[in-house]
Amino acid sequence: MPIRPRMALVAAAVLAALVSGVQGRAGDDAALQFQLGTLLFEETRYREALEAFRKAVAADNKSMAVQARMGVVKSALRLGQFLEASKEAQTLKLQDPRSAAVLSVHADALWSAGLFDEAHEEFKDALALEPDLSRGHHGLARALASQNQLDEALNEAQIALKLAPRDEEVHHTVGAIFERMRRYEQAAAAYGNYVNLLPNKDRSEKASWSRSQIRFLRSFGEREPIAMDEAAAAGLHTVDFKVIDDKVIVKAKVNGGRPQDFVLDTGSELTTISRQTASSGAVRPITYTLSAGVGEVGLRGLQLGRLDTLEIGTMKLSNVPALIKAPALRGIPKRETESFSPIGLGLSMTVDYASRKLTLGRHLPAEKAEFTLPMRHHRLSMVRGLINQTRPTYFVVDTGGEVISISTATADELNQVMPRKIALRVYGTSGWDRDAFLMPGLNLKFQDIAFNNFAVVVLNLQAPSVLLGFQVGGIVGHRFLSPYRVSLDLDRSELRMTKATN
Incomplete structure (x- = not known):
């Protein structure tokens, strides 16, 4: 320019x-x-x-x-x-x-x-x-x-945009909205406008991510992203699940292959598969993208591809964006597993932990619940909590997580007196978090759901915070969710929770 x-x-x-x-x-x-x-x-x-x-x-x-x-x-x-x-x-x-x-x-x-x-x-x-x-x-x-x-x-x-056509950040936001609408060609054009307004030498992570995303979105061509036939899109789909190591596991098929275990993981934006599953299902990597999670690796470059089909019970989706865990993490105690987030696919969901049933659909019926928490979704779904009666913050709702945690940044703001720091061995999608520790004595409240004198895990969430563009306050996982029948309803922007009955 x-x-x-x-x-x-x-x-x-x-x-x-x-x-x-x-x-x-x-x-x-x-x-x-x-x-x-x-x-x-x-x-x-x-x-x-x-x-x-x-x-x-x-x-x-x-x-x-x-x-x-x-x-x-x-x-x-x-x-x-x-x-x-x-x-x-x-x-x-x-x-x-x-x-x-x-x-x-x-x-x-x-x-x-x-x-x-x-x-x-x-x-x-x-x-x-x-x-x-x-x-x-x-x-x-x-x-x-x-x-x-x-x-x-x-x-x-x-x-x-009309008021400030050269504000590159507005173009990026337009692209993100179009992408959530599954209007990928328009999203790619908006991201292209964002990149074109940057200096030629811009090599920031956001610029690199946008360039990769443009290539990926345009690879869909005339294909409808995350497509379902009309009858399937109008209905609900219920599947059984099992719980292993505090994670919800369902069976799913990639590109018509054999059923295999997938973790229900709302702490991830995209469906995620291993290099082995990509190879057996003929899933071709299209470009690289940046991912961030708990762990010392921080920002992590991964392959981005497209599944021709993803089948979960009676639900069959076509043209599904997917992360390929390549290169794989080394030095962690377990192999990285396949996972999917219904929210990332534009689906609402109900997890009934007592009956071990997962229900998915573009729309959920209206239901009364014991607790209804307003929910926001900015790449991940979050609910608001209050720490020690004074510090409000948003927690990521993570069905793939195990405990209730807060970020180191949030912990630093609390000025909590700790006689000693109890170190923990914690690993996440970006490897080991060697600075993780246990912080006892907190009072947490999510509207009328209270955890008094409670011990939380403190995690370094700086890398995902930078990638998301805001300071992640904490994460609520299996410990928070499993006593309830839980619905994440995108249409109504609600997290509904009712005490599970056996």
């Missing part, structure tokens, strides 16, 4: 002025730092931009100081430094509480901290002050998408 060389020259000139020791008032220096930070941010050099904006925050001019702090928050968010973004955003809001732009940036920081409900309301507050605020519409689009209101979310994102 022709604007990039000019920007590079201007940035070089500003940098030269700073380095050569141009002497002047502190305000002049802050102004130069702000200009430099702005240009570096546009070049996606976020770490350098963050340093420049930090220096510009000291400007005597209040307006410039506010703009500089907004730059600090935005840069920190792009770098996955969610704690700094949150702290600076709080100060920013105190500086200018009636600015729509400030409210929108503060809401972005709330979102990154996993405070989705507060962010949702603040995006609406910002738009009430300034209806044509592109970042407000973008934030509202993400919030609505997390409640599965995809048509409304797309409308908000399209408004944001």
Whole structure:
């Protein structure tokens, strides 16, 4: 793009002025730092931009100081430094509480901290002050998408695009919404617009992921993704399952092959198969993508392919995106297993742990439940919990997990006094988490479901948090879910739980 060389020259000139020791008032220096930070941010050099904006925050001019702090928050968010973004955003809001732009940036920081409900309301507050605020519409689009209101979310994102057509992040959000709608060609076009707005030298993980995703989505061509015939799509499909090592196991067929064990894993975005299953089922890898989970490997490159068919009981899906666990992890005690997430396939589900029945469908019937928790879905499904009566956060609902855990970032915020740290041996989809430990004495509450004086596992969830774009607060697994008949209902954005009866 022709604007990039000019920007590079201007940035070089500003940098030269700073380095050569141009002497002047502190305000002049802050102004130069702000200009430099702005240009570096546009070049996606976020770490350098963050340093420049930090220096510009000291400007005597209040307006410039506010703009500089907004730059600090935005840069920190792009770098996955969610704690700094949150702290600076709080100060920013105190500086200018009636600015729509400030409210929108503060809401972005709330979102990154996993405070989705507060962010949702603040995006609406910002738009009430300034209806044509592109970042407000973008934030509202993400919030609505997390409640599965995809048509409304797309409308908000399209408004944001009209107001700010060169905001690459909005294009990325449009792509994500189209992908959830199973409109892959339009999703690929939106991701393409995102990549085209990046500097040519951008080699960030998000840019690499987007380039791979474009190739993958376009490989579907005229095929309908995650397709079912009309009768199957309108009905419900119930299968038996068994529980082994606190994991729900069902039988499934890949490309018409033999039935094999699949773990029900809502902690994963995609259906996952081993290299051996891919080979026997003639599943061809199309590209590589980034995956992240618990473990010291952090971000992990895996193959991405497409299943011609996936059969679970009476349900047959065609053209199913799938991760291929290649290369396989080494040094873990068990072989990586096949797994699938109904939520990742756009399906709602009911798991009856007492009767060992799993029900899947595009739509679930309305049901009363003992407990109904509002649920948000942003690549993974989550419910809100409260820790020690004061710290709200969202927990991933993970049927493939075993315990209730919180992230190290969440644990650090609690300032919990611990006589000694009880180390644990924990491994996940990215290998061993050698820093995992047990934290006793917490009080957890999920609406009316309470765990008092409870011991949680503390895990390093930084890598999945960066990939997801927000700080994951924790995970609720088998220990939380298994006493209940559990429904994850995408249509209603609800987690329904009723005490299981034998």
